[in-house]
Amino acid sequence: MSKEIFEALKGIELASGVPGDVLIEKIKSGILKAVKRDYPDTENVRIDLDPNTETFEMAILKTVVDGEPNDPANEISLDEARTRDPSIAVGQQLEIILDPSAFGRVAASSAKQSIRSDIKQFERDRLVAQYQDKEHEIVSATVQKVEPGTGNAIITIDKDEVYFPRVEQIPGEVIRAGDIIKVYVVGVVNPDKKPSVKVSRTHKDFVKRLFEIEVPEIYDGTVEIKAISREAGLRSKIAVASKNPDVDAIGACIGPKRSRISAVMEQLGGEKIDLISYSEDDAEFIAKSLAPAEVVSVEILEGEKKSCTVIVPENQLSLAIGNKGQNAKLAARLTGYKIDIIPLGKKEE
Secondary structure (H helix, E strand, O other): OHHHHHHHHHHHHHHHOOOHHHHHHHHHHHHHHHHHHHOOOOOOEEEEEEOOOOEEEEEEEEEEEOOOOOOOOOEEEHHHHHOOOOOOOOOOEEEEEEOHHHHHHHHHHHHHHHHHHHHHHHHHHHHHHHHHHHOOOEEEEEEEEEOOOOOOEEEEEOOEEEEEOHHHOOOOOOOOOOOEEEEEEEEEEOOOOOOEEEEEOOOHHHHHHHHHHHOHHHHOOOEEEEEEEEEOOOEEEEEEEEOOOOOOHHHHHHOHHHHHHHHHHHHOOOOEEEEEEOOOOHHHHHHHHOOOOOOOEEEEOOOOOOEEEEEEOHHHHHHHHOHHHHHHHHHHHHHOOEEEEEEHHHHHO
16 A cells, blocks of 8 residues: 555656645545544544655554553553553553554555545646636647647646637637647636636737737736727727827837737737727717728717617728628627618718
8 A cells, every 4th residue: 555655646746736745645634534434433643654765654542541441442551552662651642553554455445535536626726726816817838739620729838738629719820739829818617616727819808918918008007908809810909098198009009110019910820900099989989990991970879779870981881891791890899889881872862
């Protein structure tokens, strides 16, 4: 049993990354449960486990009493105690060394099962605690393998293997084993049972965090990202505003020689980005959100649902709507309005 425990200890430490001293305590707890199973009424048990010397010792401690013991599980008579230690006296504790092999297969199995359960709980707690700190942040990950048929991947973040499904990868991008990529930590899924880390490169906040990394004015709060809408791999629209009248929000995001926006687009595989100047005036904001199309007018319609009618020049209609309606959809998501786009000629009719 001793050899098995130290072999298991090494294997668990390497596989899980759990510190050795924590594992030792978990193993001691598991062994204690096994001892209690064979000695249910025993109150004092000593367990020494030293991975450095690979020595394992356990003992039951009994108090020496004068006469017959009232509690044989925890007391021993002086006469019997002196057969083991001639110098012992009443009131002292006698250690009765236990042979680990005496527990047999059942005790060993009980200890292992308890250890396994404790380690799983430790892993759950560690994973939740570690990734709660990383939640809503961008981290670097290494691609371990990619399934040829599905494109689903396994990546590692701080030695933890994380499932990275194709649906969370940017459409059209190709990742390979060995690649180092940036991913957005959405959060920990199912933390109370079998927790797993959800990561994404399609989430709209992935773009937001990339801009925070590249644009100091966003990081320090001078420029604020007010809203984002995204079709991953195709186009994103980002509404920005400056709290300092001397700082141009869009210019800060573009950067000198387009260096900042180019760095973000490179991370996104060339995804197009429309930077929109945010406005508190809904009609003005809607008009700007349809860029690069020009807008003649915006009419906010009355009613509980936020909707509007936008008039554009006839030669701007297809641009305003975009390929497969993409531009209009992104503008609607950005502003929160249902947008009905009408060409100027039709409005006049």
